[in-house]
Amino acid sequence: MELPAFNARTLRQGRSWRWAVLAPGEIAADFTRTLHGNSSHRVVAVGSRSPDRARAFASKFGVDRSYGSYDAAVADGAVDAVYVAAPNRFHAELALLAIDAGKPVLVEKPFGVNAAETARVARAGEQAGVFVMEAMWTRYLPQFRVLSEILQRHDLGDVHLATANVGWKVAQDDTENRLFSPELGGGVGLDMSVYGLWFTRFVFGQPTAVRAAGSLTPRGVDDQFVAALAFGPRRHATVSASMLVTNSGYASVHGTQGSVEFIDYFVFPSRMRITVNGKTSEWDDGTGLKGRDGLVWQAVAMAEYLEQGRLQSPVYPMSESIALAQTLDEVETQLRAANGHERNALELHGSPAGRMVRGQPAMPYAPTTVPLAGAGPLVQRSLMAETNSPNAGSAVSGL
């Protein structure tokens, strides 16, 4: 079986893009480290709520300029692109800041705290003609280019089943952790399950039904759930997410002629066990990049899309981010109903700050109102092929 080959050296060959990083926390550090270590890109500006934190980050990572506000970093004329690395609750607001400044923006996952907010920012990007992309970095890892090809070629036969599990234990007494905070957009749904739900979209496309069971903390964020999803007849998937336990990060996809199983945590650069017609082989990307080194692939892909004049990612456009958020909205609604916790206005419509930045009122998301800006016929075709998703529609009731 011929599969694509990868070489990390190619990551260093492109033009040197100049990035601003907003909100210098843990993931911003990992992003900057791998960009500087593994690509031709540079983080040239950092914006923090605190000038001291911005300075400390800049000095630690060799970033030219530090700013004590997000606005100032975005306004830096030498910045080509912006990376939003704040807690979930502020993604939309900071994405709008970049859009308003006319800067292409890569927004940490989840793009927004719900579908309405995600759609609002997607619309703003389209209206302004500014590139917008969710940092669903796993999608850009070599293993998913390979799996995409395997699915396109129908190597596994008719695919019927997929599963994906994401779980990292968070100490219960770590009460300051953003994952426990409703105000910061905590919970396993927004923080972890997006990877698993994305994986099932990658394999099957839009679910036709979802059923979830799980638990909430006393403050009303979900700490664990399992979801069963249907994608039309005889296509099913399970997704689990937990901060009560750490799990194997297992993901797999099974067809009538074979299967692909991730040997390592599927979210990170991972080996795969590929079985076709009874023959099993192990695949490794061969680049030596491990863990969050892999964040570099999405940045290099985004630069390529910008150089092609696109306004969205061809393999994970905003319509995908919105559709995934819709599924997650449904999961959250079911979890809250089962646990006697109705969703409040913040959970349903996103942060007031995100609404106020552009003076747009919160609107319920109307499916299919966000076309694939900048996505020509080629993009549409590759999307259909890459997601292997013949099942359109957005109904989410009754498996």
Ligand SMILES: NC(=O)c1ccc[n+]([C@@H]2O[C@H](COP(=O)([O-])OP(=O)(O)OC[C@H]3O[C@@H](n4cnc5c(N)ncnc54)[C@H](OP(=O)(O)O)[C@@H]3O)[C@@H](O)[C@H]2O)c1
């Ligand atoms: N791709 C991945 O593998 C991955 C992994 C972890 C996290 N993430 C995502 O990355 C985002 C950030 O996560 P993280 O773990 O890096 O968080 P973190 O370490 O807590 O850093 C977040 C930063 O956001 C800024 N911030 C702005 N408003 C804040 C507020 N009200 N409270 C706290 N911090 C605030 C802070 O920087 P300043 O105050 O200095 O501006 C803080 O350092 C989340 O959306 C998460 O889902 C992605």
